[in-house]
Amino acid sequence: MATFNYQELQATAAELIEEFGQAGAVMRSTPPDTVYGGEPVVTSYPATLVPMAYEARYIDGTVIRTGDMQIYISTVGLAIEPTVGDIVTANGTDYAIVNGDPNKFDGITNVVFIVQGRTAF
Structure with a gap:
């Protein structure tokens, strides 16, 4: 049997x-040291991405709100896996x-990252 x-x-x-x-x-904030304190360290990872507004039929006001963006992020060359809490900069907005x-269908290869982004204030 052939594999995909x-x-x-x-x-x-x-x-x-x-x-x-x-x-x-994609920006990730590392919390300060629990013993020594300090400021959080923000690391920026360059990415290639496509931001798209959600279609009106998907906006329910709770899970998906007006202004939320569906952002497709290329996995090629990205050093991290974007996760909840990270900040994505697209169209000059965070x-x-x-x-x-x-989208890790085989459990190994990340094909594309699709994230829901909400304007960060």
Whole structure:
């Protein structure tokens, strides 16, 4: 039985995001040391992404709110896996990730990251 090539699917997703997307960043904040204190350290990871507004039929005012963005992030070259609490910069706006789907169908290869971003105030 033949197996599906998820690296090929990942390459196709990266190619489409590169063609139709934009440069952005995923920022992760590391909390201060519990003993010594200090300030949180924010690290920015460059990313290629495509931000898209949710269609009106998906906006329920609770889980998905007006102004939320569905952001497709290429996994190729991204050093981290975006997760809830990270900030994504797209269209010159910062979006806090409130939900995400890594699309790791085979449990190994991240094909594309799809996250729900909410304007970070």
